[in-house]
Amino acid sequence: MDPCCICKCPAYSTEKLSYQDKNVDSKSDKSLSKEDSVSLLYKKTAIIQGELSKVYYGPEISHVTEKIQFNIILTGSPRVGKSQLINALSNGKIKAKTSPSLNSCTTEVQCYTLEDNQKETPGIKPFRINFYDTPGIESWTKEHGQSTMLKFIAEKDPVCLIFCASPGSHADLKQLRPVLEYCQTKQIFCALVCTNMWANPARKVIIQEFEEELLRFGERIERLFLQEHAQKSHKITIFGNGALCTMVNSVEYYDPDLSSVKKPVQGVDELIHCIMSALDNEKLLGWCNAVLYRRSFWEKMSQKVNGFFSLHIQKLKLMGFMHG
Numbered sequence: 001m002d003p004c005c006i007c008k009c010p011a012y013s014t015e016k017l018s019y020q021d022k023n024v025d026s027k028s029d030k031s032l033s034k035e036d037s038v039s040l041l042y043k044k045t046a047i048i049q050g051e052l053s054k055v056y057y058g059p060e061i062s063h064v065t066e067k068i069q070f071n072i073i074l075t076g077s078p079r080v081g082k083s084q085l086i087n088a089l090s091n092g093k094i095k096a097k098t099s100p101s102l103n104s105c106t107t108e109v110q111c112y113t114l115e116d117n118q119k120e121t122p123g124i125k126p127f128r129i130n131f132y133d134t135p136g137i138e139s140w141t142k143e144h145g146q147s148t149m150l151k152f153i154a155e156k157d158p159v160c161l162i163f164c165a166s167p168g169s170h171a172d173l174k175q176l177r178p179v180l181e182y183c184q185t186k187q188i189f190c191a192l193v194c195t196n197m198w199a200n201p202a203r204k205v206i207i208q209e210f211e212e213e214l215l216r217f218g219e220r221i222e223r224l225f226l227q228e229h230a231q232k233s234h235k236i237t238i239f240g241n242g243a244l245c246t247m248v249n250s251v252e253y254y255d256p257d258l259s260s261v262k263k264p265v266q267g268v269d270e271l272i273h274c275i276m277s278a279l280d281n282e283k284l285l286g287w288c289n290a291v292l293y294r295r296s297f298w299e300k301m302s303q304k305v306n307g308f309f310s311l312h313i314q315k316l317k318l319m320g321f322m323h324g
Contacts, residue, residue: 068125068286068289069129069130070158070283070285070289071158072160073153073156074131074132074161075149076165077164080169081166081196082162085162085193085195085268086112086133088251088268089131089268089272089291090114090129090294094131109134110133111130111131112130112133114289114290115128116289116292129290130156134152146178153182154182157188159290160287161189161191162190163193165192165194165195165206166194166200167196167197168199168202176213177213180214180243184216184217184243188242189275190214190243191271193245193246193247193271194246194247196250197247197249207237207247215239218239218242219240220238221238222236223238229264230266234266234270238274238278241278244275244278246270246271248267248268248271249263249267250268268297269296269297272287272294272297273297
């Protein structure tokens, strides 16, 4: 049972979630160093991979491909921080190109690949994660732009689609609606993310617009994550089983003209957690691999990862998951 406290109303509910789970045996947690926790993660992931591979990648096709492959699509206007988010999700294992230049613009699809490192992750089944950075939606107004994007999504069948917008950037979400409708029909999870959250107070306007667009996905639930560096919790709003919206700051933010205080990275681990909570077994495997090297996330999750996978992959019956 999820130890989080949930208060539900017919159309609105709030869940307060802290990574410091009071229902976890603190003695066993304290006995694990950070290195041991990460090592344990690799063993757990290897078990998940093995069980899911039996279901989704049988012997009759395992010889065809050496690596299990999954795709993740990111889209949004230029210079909104898509590359920074890719780097953050992979913990720097992918060096997606970033540039503050006004000429920095994705004019064609770029693919950034994350592959397993058998020396770092012994026992992990070989995998390949493709992060596709696609042109901004303003380019969809060109002839066949929208249909081309939908065709691309259909071809890649992504684990999830992440749309990024930053405060101050103009994004006409009407152009995004056909994509949201398609993803909802095909059960592709959608995350609308306000990046560079500290750059401008307009972030609240972006989130409000995101929420209005995602009402089509179902019941709205707010999850609040306690923060070590701030009194205010970090909020992620989930809609049904198919979408969410939130803010993130993928890198430390500092603007001496606005404040002498440096703003820390925030929201990335929480985004990972909520997407992970919503995915089915096959796509869950892909997402786990995509964020495998995001050490800060797994260290936070080490206290409750056993309960999490028991809740979301019950049919696998991963007995003894915390041992080995």
